[in-house]
Amino acid sequence: MPTFAPLQNDTFLRALLRQPVEYTPLWLMRQAGRYLPEYRATRARAGSFLGLAQNPDFATEVTLQPLDRYALDAAILFSDILTVPDAMGLGLYFVEGEGPKFERPLRDEKQVRALAVPDMSSLQYVFDAVTQIRSALSGRVPLIGFSGSPWTLACYMVEGGGSDDFRTVKAMLYNRPDLMQHILETNAATVAAYLNAQIDAGAQAVMIFDTWGGALADGIYQQYSLKYTQDVVRALQKEKDGRRIPSIVFTKGGGLWLEEIAGIGADAVGLDWTVNLKTARAKVGDQVALQGNLDPTVLFAQPERIHQEVANVLQAYGAHTAGSGHVFNLGHGISQFTPPEAVTALVEAVHTLSRPFHVA
Numbered sequence: 001m002p003t004f005a006p007l008q009n010d011t012f013l014r015a016l017l018r019q020p021v022e023y024t025p026l027w028l029m030r031q032a033g034r035y036l037p038e039y040r041a042t043r044a045r046a047g048s049f050l051g052l053a054q055n056p057d058f059a060t061e062v063t064l065q066p067l068d069r070y071a072l073d074a075a076i077l078f079s080d081i082l083t084v085p086d087a088m089g090l091g092l093y094f095v096e097g098e099g100p101k102f103e104r105p106l107r108d109e110k111q112v113r114a115l116a117v118p119d120m121s122s123l124q125y126v127f128d129a130v131t132q133i134r135s136a137l138s139g140r141v142p143l144i145g146f147s148g149s150p151w152t153l154a155c156y157m158v159e160g161g162g163s164d165d166f167r168t169v170k171a172m173l174y175n176r177p178d179l180m181q182h183i184l185e186t187n188a189a190t191v192a193a194y195l196n197a198q199i200d201a202g203a204q205a206v207m208i209f210d211t212w213g214g215a216l217a218d219g220i221y222q223q224y225s226l227k228y229t230q231d232v233v234r235a236l237q238k239e240k241d242g243r244r245i246p247s248i249v250f251t252k253g254g255g256l257w258l259e260e261i262a263g264i265g266a267d268a269v270g271l272d273w274t275v276n277l278k279t280a281r282a283k284v285g286d287q288v289a290l291q292g293n294l295d296p297t298v299l300f301a302q303p304e305r306i307h308q309e310v311a312n313v314l315q316a317y318g319a320h321t322a323g324s325g326h327v328f329n330l331g332h333g334i335s336q337f338t339p340p341e342a343v344t345a346l347v348e349a350v351h352t353l354s355r356p357f358h359v360a
């Protein structure tokens with residue numbers, strides 16, 4: 001295991017751990033992506049998205065691109081949540097303009113019963129990318145590792161791709177809860193091993209994306225999504241080389257379950273833009289840090305309006321006090337159509353406008 005350069009900017013990690021910071025740190029979900037011309041150029045050289053994600057040299061290059069342009073406070077591993085079902089043998093592929101698909105989705109009992117935790121060596125290219133990115137960062141900012149939640153992975157594994165209504169996966173959940181539980185247990189064990197291996201490879205924080213938790217009914221969400229995310233959080237290594245490895249749980253559409261999500265043991269909860277940060281902070285107190293939650297479409301507005309909306313998010317969280325913690329982010333991934341200059345305005349606004357909230 002290589003020794004990595006000391007961290008020069010740990011603002012993001014301190015905010016996640018609810019320690020004092022001088023300004024509100026920020027990073028953006030999907031910060032390395034198609035809105036950047038340099039990403040599109042590297043992707044053309046790699047041939048495809050999977051060509052990028054499966055090659056540690058390309059993955060390192062695109063991970064660093066947004067950091068070279070903007071003063072972001074964290075890097076996120078360039079990969080995808082669907083590497084995990086791919087390693088389980090489902091056969092991931094992308095159709096241009098249609099998003100991810102699987103050659104062998106889980107449709108019958110036999111396929112589900114055959115599902116098992118894959119050997120982590122099949123994901124070695126991800127761990128190699130983590131180590132290479134961490135080295136290339138030279139301590140500039142911390143590196144975030146990530147995974148999909150057990151439920152969100154199950155959605156793609158059963159549907160065989162994206163879905164508008166999730167009727168195949170939900171029908172399995174209601175008709176054959178035994179099969180769904182087997183999938184979710186297998187996914188939880190796999191995700192825990194996967195994130196722990198990313199931590200061993202050099203990830204300094206980890207995030208679990210439960211993008212489709214909000215598609216579930218109240219009661220079903222707790223039983224089929226949150227429970228298994230909690231199993232993952234419990235199984236995570238909490239410290240590496242004497243430093244705490246904070247965890248973030250993001251459930252899109254999970255605002256109504258905020259207190260329950262805050263109670264599963266993660267250090268931070270990611271919020272989409274439907275949630276008011278003041279209300280959220282009042283509900284969770286000092287139990288967790290909050291991450292979010294600017295509407296990504298604000299980045300299509302003029303710089304003045306971006307400033308104003310950033311101020312609203314910062315104002316909603318409010319003045320920092322002992323035990324508070326806020327990481328600025330979008331409420332979901334950045335759109336591929338975002339003008340890159342809008343991000344310049346965003347980063348500048350967050351870094352300057354947040355300072356007065358941290359003076360206490």
Ligand code: CP3
Nearest residue numbers: 029030031032033049076077078079080081099209211333
């Ligand atoms: O945030 C980052 O910069 C890190 C990289 C990252 C990607 N996907 C790269 C990517 C992360 C964290 C993800 C997570 C992911 N992937 C999620 C959870 C987060 C979320 O957005 O809700 C989900 C649901 C996926 C599955 C996935 N991958 C979809 C639905 C798509 C197609 C959507 C689209 O925008 O086309 C992908 C492809 C993908 N993953 C792209 C990127 C940059 C676009 C690929 C391209 O270059 O064509």
